[in-house]
Amino acid sequence: MRRGTAAVAKVTITISNVSWRGGRPRYQPGPKHRKLGLKGQDLKRLDGSWMSAEEAAAWVEAQLRPRIAEVKAAKAAGKRAPRRKAPGAYTLEDLFEDLWKSPKFTAGEPVPGRPKRKVLAPATIRDYRAKAAALAAFDPELYGSDVAALSKPxxxxxHERLWHDKGHHMANAILKTLSVALSYGVRKELGGLKHHPALRLGIEQPDARVRVGTIGEMTAMIRAADAIGLTMVGHAIMLGLMTGQRQTERLALMDAGHEKGWRRFRQSKTAAIVEVPETPQLTARLSAAATERRVLGVKVANVVVDPKTGAPFTQSTYNKVYRQVRTAAVAGVKDAAGAWIVEPCPTLADFQDRDLRDTAVTWLARAGCTVPEIRSITGHDPRTIYSILKHYLAIDREQASAAIGKLVLYLESEGAAL
Known part of the structure; x- marks a missing residue:
């Protein structure tokens, strides 16, 4: 051995399920641990520095092994293991809890002399909460981890795991909700957040769903509702086709009468007025709905009510009976003698209640309505209307035929001899 040099022995650190790269320890779950739902993680101190070998070994004994036992016990009992929160950290769960308390989610006490804060619609808040709960159930370890440790990778x-397990739309919806929470955290610098890790992730957007019902399909739905004794669903469908209102809005509509060919409705929750021109079809259904409410002794003024309770439908109950009507329309309905009351309409199998709104827009456009005219009835944002028309009417043969017919008339009027 030369003077001034020394042989240095290679030190091999062996800790169960912990790998080392350049002095940086990381928990790497094996197949058995992954089956339990455990995720890999870097082993760092609270200040962000890497743990030593002794600290990593202590982490395995003090945190990993108890967690494995906890998850196994929960699985054996048929329950879900509780989420573990990173000690001393401001977690993703903490961030969502602060988001739910923010002004957009809770208006708080009004300040005299100042405009009332705008709060998100109840349905929007429920959706955000549902997506956060879905994230917590999908990856409880991430939900209980430090937000400052989140990164683009x-x-x-x-997102890739969510897409694989829950589909493209759900993956994007959960990431959008997470991005809203992170935006709030960055603005408030919660948990030391200074940069938004969910910006510009390059997430692919799915094609917009546009499903437009035909006149035959909608006739089958309404007739099926009447045939199986769920006429209130038939009324709700007609309201959707004639007003273009969302489900929650239709279920809250109260009949406020009519004046000079216009039907007036009032939102039971917001008191907002909705006015639409009368149509024979809508008038007939509204008259039938009023008769049914009188027979039921209903006290509320909502156009559509649950006949079992006499109260407005809850969304869950309405969706349940809507699916019953759709199933009946798909299979068809026969009378006691075996004759068809409603012919089977299998194409309705994928038709959802929310598709009534797209159908209303499309039917109005086919009737020759302009975008401002459609908006005056349905309340859509013009961009949404254009999006619906782009996806459907661009390939609509009736529109193409009408357009070419106008071109022919124009050429003839100009004496064109091409």
């Missing part, structure tokens, strides 16, 4: 990986 982690979120891209999360």
């Amino acid at each position: 982690i979120l891209v990986g999360l």
Whole structure:
């Protein structure tokens, strides 16, 4: 051995399920641990520095092994293991809890002399909460981890796993909700957040769903509702076709009478007025709905009510009976003698209640209505109307035929001899 040099022995650190790269320890779950739902993680101190070998070994004994036992016990009992929160950290769960308390989610006490804060619609708040709960159930370890440790690679990986397990639309919806929470955290610098890790992730957007019902399909739905004794669903469908209102809005509509060919409705929750021109079809259904409410002794003024309770439909109950009507329309309905009351309409199998809104827009456009005219009835944002028309009417043969017919008339009027 030369003077001034010394042989240095290679030190091999062996800790169960912990790998080392350049002095940086990381928990790497094996197949058995992954089956339990455990995720890999870097082993760092609270200040962000890497744990030593002794600290990593202590982490395995103090946190990993108890967690494995906890998850196994929960699985054996048929329950879900509780989420573990990173000690001393401001977690993703903490961030969502602060988001739910923010002004957009809770208006708080009004300040005299100042405009009332705008709060998100109840349905929007429910949707955000549902997506956050879905994230917590999908990856409880991530939900209980430090928000400051989130990075673009982690979120891209999360999106890929969500897409694989829950589909493209759900993956995007959960990431959108997470992005809203992170935006709030960055603005308030919660948990030390200074940069938004969910920005510009390059997430692919799915094609917009546009499903437009035909006149035959909608006739089958309404007739099926009447045939199986769920006429209130038939009324709700007609309201959707004639007003273009969302389900929650239709279920809250109260009949406020009519004046000079216009039907007036009032939102039971917001008191907003909705006015639409009368049509024979809508008038007939409204008259039938009023008769049914009188027979039932209903006290509320909502156009559509649950006949079992006499109260407005809850969304869950309405969706349940809507599916019953759709199933009947798909299979068809026969009378006691075996004759068809409603012919089977299998194409309705994928038709959802929310598709009534797209159908209303499309039917109005086919009737020759302009975008401002459609908006005056349905309340859509013009961009949404254009989006619906782009996806459907661009390939609509009736529109193409009408357009070419106008071109022919124009050429003839100009004496064109091409």
